[in-house]
Amino acid sequence: MNEIKYIGERLWAGHLGNAFVVLSFVTALLSFFCFYLSFKNKDFIRLARLSFNLHGFSVLGIAGTLFFMLFNHFFEYQYVWQHSNTSMDMKYILSCFWEGQEGSFLLWTFWNIVLGWILKKQLKDGEWEAPVMTIFALVQVFLASMLLGVYILDYKLGSNPFLLLKEHAEFSNLPFVLAAKYESTARGLNPLLMNYWMTIHPPTLFLGFSSTLVPFAFAIAALWNKQYNKWQTVALPWTYFGILILGIGILMGGAWAYEALSFGGFWAWDPVENSSLVPWLVLVAAGHTMLINKNKGGSLFTTHLLAVGSFLLVLYSTFMTRSGVLGNASVHAFTDLGMTGQLVMYVLTFVFISVALLIHNPLFKMSYVVGSLLMLAFGMIYGYKRNILMVWVSASAIITGISYFKYFPKEKDEEELFSREFWMFLGSLVLLLASLIITYFTSIPVLNKLFNTEYAPPKVPVYNTWITPFAILLMLLIGGGLFLKFKKTNAKQFLKRIAYPFIAALIFGSACTVPLYFINNNKINWDTISYALLFVFALFSIFANGDYCINILKGNIRKSGAAIAHIGFSLVLLGALISTSKKTTISKNTATRKVSDLGEGFDDKVSILLTKGDTLPMGPYLVTYTGKVQKGIDVHFKVDYLKINKDNKPEYDFTLEPVIQKNQRMGNAPAPDTRHFFNRDIYTHVTATDLNIDTVTNKKAYSDAKNYVGHVGDTIFASNALVIIDSLRTNIGKEEYQKNDSLLEVTAVLRAVDAQSNSYKAYPKYIIKKNIVIPKDDELEKLGLKFVFWKINPDDGTIEITLSERLSNTKDFIVLEAYIFPYINLLWLGCIVMAIGTGIAIVERMRKLRVQSAKGE
Numbered sequence: 055m056n057e058i059k060y061i062g063e064r065l066w067a068g069h070l071g072n073a074f075v076v077l078s079f080v081t082a083l084l085s086f087f088c089f090y091l092s093f094k095n096k097d098f099i100r101l102a103r104l105s106f107n108l109h110g111f112s113v114l115g116i117a118g119t120l121f122f123m124l125f126n127h128f129f130e131y132q133y134v135w136q137h138s139n140t141s142m143d144m145k146y147i148l149s150c151f152w153e154g155q156e157g158s159f160l161l162w163t164f165w166n167i168v169l170g171w172i173l174k175k176q177l178k179d180g181e182w183e184a185p186v187m188t189i190f191a192l193v194q195v196f197l198a199s200m201l202l203g204v205y206i207l208d209y210k211l212g213s214n215p216f217l218l219l220k221e222h223a224e225f226s227n228l229p230f231v232l233a234a235k236y237e238s239t240a241r242g243l244n245p246l247l248m249n250y251w252m253t254i255h256p257p258t259l260f261l262g263f264s265s266t267l268v269p270f271a272f273a274i275a276a277l278w279n280k281q282y283n284k285w286q287t288v289a290l291p292w293t294y295f296g297i298l299i300l301g302i303g304i305l306m307g308g309a310w311a312y313e314a315l316s317f318g319g320f321w322a323w324d325p326v327e328n329s330s331l332v333p334w335l336v337l338v339a340a341g342h343t344m345l346i347n348k349n350k351g352g353s354l355f356t357t358h359l360l361a362v363g364s365f366l367l368v369l370y371s372t373f374m375t376r377s378g379v380l381g382n383a384s385v386h387a388f389t390d391l392g393m394t395g396q397l398v399m400y401v402l403t404f405v406f407i408s409v410a411l412l413i414h415n416p417l418f419k420m421s422y423v424v425g426s427l428l429m430l431a432f433g434m435i436y437g438y439k440r441n442i443l444m445v446w447v448s449a450s451a452i453i454t455g456i457s458y459f460k461y462f463p464k465e466k467d468e469e470e471l472f473s474r475e476f477w478m479f480l481g482s483l484v485l486l487l488a489s490l491i492i493t494y495f496t497s498i499p500v501l502n503k504l505f506n507t508e509y510a511p512p513k514v515p516v517y518n519t520w521i522t523p524f525a526i527l528l529m530l531l532i533g534g535g536l537f538l539k540f541k542k543t544n545a546k547q548f549l550k551r552i553a554y555p556f557i558a559a560l561i562f563g564s565a566c567t568v569p570l571y572f573i574n575n576n577k578i579n580w581d582t583i584s585y586a587l588l589f590v591f592a593l594f595s596i597f598a599n600g601d602y603c604i605n606i607l608k609g610n611i612r613k614s615g616a617a618i619a620h621i622g623f624s625l626v627l628l629g630a631l632i633s634t635s636k637k638t639t640i641s642k643n644t645a646t647r648k649v650s651d652l653g654e655g656f657d658d659k660v661s662i663l664l665t666k667g668d669t670l671p672m673g674p675y676l677v678t679y680t681g682k683v684q685k686g687i688d689v690h691f692k693v694d695y696l697k698i699n700k701d702n703k704p705e706y707d708f709t710l711e712p713v714i715q716k717n718q719r720m721g722n723a724p725a726p727d728t729r730h731f732f733n734r735d736i737y738t739h740v741t742a743t744d745l746n747i748d749t750v751t752n753k754k755a756y757s758d759a760k761n762y763v764g765h766v767g768d769t770i771f772a773s774n775a776l777v778i779i780d781s782l783r784t785n786i787g788k789e790e791y792q793k794n795d796s797l798l799e800v801t802a803v804l805r806a807v808d809a810q811s812n813s814y815k816a817y818p819k820y821i822i823k824k825n826i827v828i829p830k831d832d833e834l835e836k837l838g839l840k841f842v843f844w845k846i847n848p849d850d851g852t853i854e855i856t857l858s859e860r861l862s863n864t865k866d867f868i869v870l871e872a873y874i875f876p877y878i879n880l881l882w883l884g885c886i887v888m889a890i891g892t893g894i895a896i897v898e899r900m901r902k903l904r905v906q907s908a909k910g911e
Contacts, residue, residue: 063130063218067123071216074115078163079198081109086191093184093278103174106187109194110167116201117151117160120215124150129240132222133157133215139242141687149252150243152260155376155393156201156215161257163197165264166190173268173292182288185275193267196400200393213393245687245715245723251310255303259330262300263368266333268292269340270365273358277411282354282463286344287906289361291899293341296364298892300334305885312737314725319634320881323517325380328496329371335489337364339482346475349540353479355462359454360482362408367493369404373397380499409450412457422453440504472545474538481531488524492517515581518634522584525627529591532620533598537606555597563590570636585635588627595624615895622888629881633735640673641738641872647771649869652742656869661741664693666866669704676704679868682743688725689714691740691868695729712740712870735875742869756840759856763847773859775806775814775837782853798822802843802855806834818843818855838862 088102120133124147129135137157138150152158170190177183203214272289276282307327312320321327340360343353374380377394406426413419426446433442469476498511537543537551567586572578599617607613643649643658645665650656652663662672664679671677676696683690690711699705713725726739762770770777785799800820807813818841819830829844838860845854 064128067119067128068131068216068218071116071119071123072214074112074119075198075201075203075214075216078109078112078116079195079202081105081112082191082194082198085109086188086195089184089188089191093188099184102184102187102191106170106174106191109191109198110171113160113163113167113198116215117164120157120160121147121151127240130218130220131215132217132219135219135240137241137243139240142242142248143686145250146243146248146253149247149256152256153243153247154215156213158256158260159197159200160215161260162263163194163201165257165261166194166197166267169264169268170194177288181279181281182272182275182285185278186271189271189274190267193404196403200396209395210393211396241719242717245717245720246314248715249310249314249725251306251313255306255310258299258306259303262296262303262334265292265296265299266337266365266368268296269337269344269361273361274407274411277358277408280414282358283347283351286347286357287903290341290344290348291896291903293337293344293361294892294896294899296337297334297341298889298896300330300337301892302885302889304330304334309882312726313728319637319875320878321630321634323492323495323512323514325496325499325511326371326375328492329367329374332489332493332496333364333367333371335485335492336360336367339485339489340364342478342482346478350475352465352469352475353482355458356479356482358462360486366401366405366408367489369401370493373401374496374500379503405450409453412454412461414457414461422449425449443504470542472538472543472548474535474540474543477531477535477538481528481535484524484527484531488521491520491524495520519581519584522581522588526584526588526591529588529595529624529627532623533591533595536599536602536617536620552598555601556594558597559590559594563593570632585631588631592624592628592631596621596628599624611894612898615891615893615898617891618894619888619891622884622886622891625880625884625887627884629878629884633875633878633881636876638673638874638876639872640675640736640874641870642672644670644672651771652869656742661869661871664868664870669696672872673874675707677870679866679870681866684716687716689716689745691743693738693868693870695736710736710738712738714740714743714745716745730879732879733877735878736872737875738870738872740868741871743867755861756838756858757861759842759858761854761856763852763854765852770804770855770857772806772837772839772857773865775808775839777804777806777816777839777841777857779803779853779855780805800843800846802841802853804832804841804855806837806839808837816841820844820846820853 082105085102085105088098088105092098092102123131123134124138125144127134127138127140129139133154133156137153138147142150150157152161170187173190174183174187177186200212201214202212203217204211269289269292272285272292276285304327307330308320311322311327337360340357340363343357343360346353347357373394377397379394410419410422410426413422429442429446433439469479495512495517498509501507502509533555534548534552537548563586567589570589571582571586575582599620603609603614603617607617639660641660641662643662645663645668647663649658649661649663662670662677664670664677666679666681669676669678674697676698678694678696680692680694683692690713692709692711694709695707696704697707708729710727710729712727715723715725717723722745724739724741726737728738729736764770764779766779766781768779770779780803783801783803785797798821801817802820804816804818805813806816814834814837816832816834816839818832820843821828821830827844829842831840831842833840840858842856842858843853844856847853
């Protein structure tokens with residue numbers, strides 16, 4: 055059979071992109087081998103650098119080709135067709151690029167190249183270049199393989215972004231593909247991603263992910279060349295860079311969720327949120343243990359463990375978000391592309407390398423390597439993957455413990471209780487323990503798959519209950535830590551130094567927490583007490599670090615990076631605490647019609663039904679829904695907020711416009727609107743409406759009938775009236791009907807009362823003639839209501855009546871949810887302050903590194 059030739063296909067783009075993909079993989083592989091060989095033989099270093107540069111240019115070629123295809127709507131290609139269309143705003147093309155797995159892998163690869171080029175230049179001709187860049191190149195081999203999309207026997211290696219629609223297994227036989235009608239069927243971008251945050255959040259987050267590779271590469275290189283003490287100085291500025299960028303990326307994600315998603319907040323302990331947070335927490339811990347090592351020479355093993363762990367946790371988060379294991383547990387997860395096995399190998403390979411290099415004994419190391427390969431082969435051939443994985447993980451953990459006791463240098467003296475290094479170590483330990491708990495909760499879907507269980511992931515309150523004690527400890531440690539000196543501090547002087555900020559925090563905190571958490575609270579429990587304690591200790595951290603900046607450092611900004619970052623982090627926790635624990639729902643329904651009548655999932659305690667033109671009380675405001683306006687694909691719902699003025703009259707205050715983005719292919723997506731005040735935010739979003747109300751052309755037509763079952767005296771709710779079943783009348787008695795087989799006519803007397811208390815009567819009839827039911831409807835013309843009395847249930851004495859309403863009756867309405875987040879600006883202020891402090895610390899570390907390099911240290 056001859057192959058069908060499609061007119062207008064731009065095959066050159068696919069050929070060019072695929073050439074770059076292959077070149078990227080080959081040059082990454084060559085770079086890895088050459089850097090590895092150059093560790094012992096410097097003759098390979100030039101080829102290693104050249105191949106890494108070629109790999110970088112090929113990655114740029116892949117990205118450039120894909121961008122060109124997206125900008126020019128090459129819909130014959132599956133990736134372009136899947137993630138863009140002609141109706142979307144071109145400013146979201148960047149979001150289209152990294153919406154899919156292939157694009158996000160490419161983004162990650164790109165940032166690794168950028169950091170790799172900078173690092174290669176920094177380490178050129180030094181002892182760290184070969185081992186560090188070997189690890190970089192190996193990571194690039196795995197990432198490049200994710201874009202290959204080739205089959206080796208029956209196994210698919212990667213997913214190719216340059217695949218034609220007609221070549222894709224899911225789409226090749228669909229009619230629009232066979233007819234080459236691509237443009238009209240292009241799916242476009244997920245509506246949740248059509249937000250400006252999604253043009254800056256993913257690249258920032260992936261730069262943060264890439265930055266964890268630098269301390270990981272140094273830690274692995276140190277294990278490789280057995281130099282445990284030298285790498286921390288070079289890696290420390292990079293670690294703080296990673297803390298800064300990954301932290302900003304995570305906070306951007308929270309801002310996106312707050313502005314674009316409708317779950318009512320900035321953090322929901324979503325599995326993907328958690329899998330980004332945990333590597334950051336571990337990286338922060340690693341940064342602090344590096345400082346301990348730099349100043350005192352201790353915590354070698356802990357520093358290695360944390361530096362390696364932060365990157366491995368990034369790989370684990372990659373597996374969770376891309377393998378499909380999360381299912382519907384996260385709004386952030388990617389669709390499974392059948393690369394689960396490849397992702398597992400990606401994670402396990404670097405765990406294997408991290409453990410194998412801990413082993414010094416050649417025979418022991420060879421046994422671990424061979425044993426790991428045999429278990430892998432046995433698992434792939436015979437199954438039992440769960441049991442084999444458990445055995446391998448257990449063995450790796452045991453080897454890690456043995457290596458710590460046998461090979462790593464130990465400190466001769468115990469650390470003093472009142473020493474900065476001990477408090478920093480405790481802080482790192484608190485971060486690590488909190489990370490382990492979050493990881494366990496987040497991994498429940500993975501554990502369910504592994505052990506065939508069906509445990510439900512914990513709800514938000516469970517996370518809060520577990521993590522709050524760790525936050526309290528952390529606030530205490532970072533509040534007092536900077537007042538301690540390395541090695542030893544006079545206890546009395548230390549306690550005297552922190553007494554003033556602690557007393558101030560206790561007084562001010564008590565004055566705030568008593569009315570916030572204890573007055574008028576009949577349910578005082580551990581959560582309430584822990585929130586109050588966190589409030590006080592967060593204030594202590596803010597006051598103590600502020601005191602340290604002013605009175606100890608005398609306002610020296612260059613040396614204040616750590617204290618400023620601590621203040622920022624404390625503000626983040628304080629803002630998160632107040633805004634979430636005292637979040638108030640103000641949208642309790644005050645309309646005459648119940649929201650719960652709309653169906654399951656609607657609650658009158660959290661949602662208000664607003665009909666166009668009506669004004670209803672809502673919290674401290676009066677609100678009026680004034681109508682909707684469509685702007686492109688966005689439908690804006692205008693809600694005016696009014697307050698009672700001094701003359702006791704309603705007065706306009708402001709307008710909010712929550713949005714519903716129309717999307718026929720993927721479903722409509724709500725987006726909230728928020729009014730920002732100094733001390734609070736008012737957050738609103740639409741949960742239900744009828745977008746078609748204003749598009750009805752025949753206003754005299756009637757809606758589909760709704761059936762109501764009731765007794766005499768019951769009420770039927772119409773859109774513009776209450777309809778009471780007053781009575782039933784019959785034309786003859788039961789005995790007469792049974793004797794003569796006469797016509798039986800039962801009339802339902804219905805009384806309708808409108809909003810102005812006007813009363814109307816309707817008389818639908820239930821007629822039986824010769825055992826045939828002949829219902830006769832009745833209509834209330836003025837109200838636009840039509841009734842059909844069609845059934846009598848003699849067993850329970852109920853009757854059934856259908857109600858149809860004239861389409862012109864249906865008024866435009868929305869169901870609105872509204873919340874007040876008090877003092878959430880403390881959180882956003884803390885984000886800014888923390889970023890500034892970390893930036894100052896990075897600059898200072900870089901300055902010290904340059905000074906040391908100049909001195910030849």
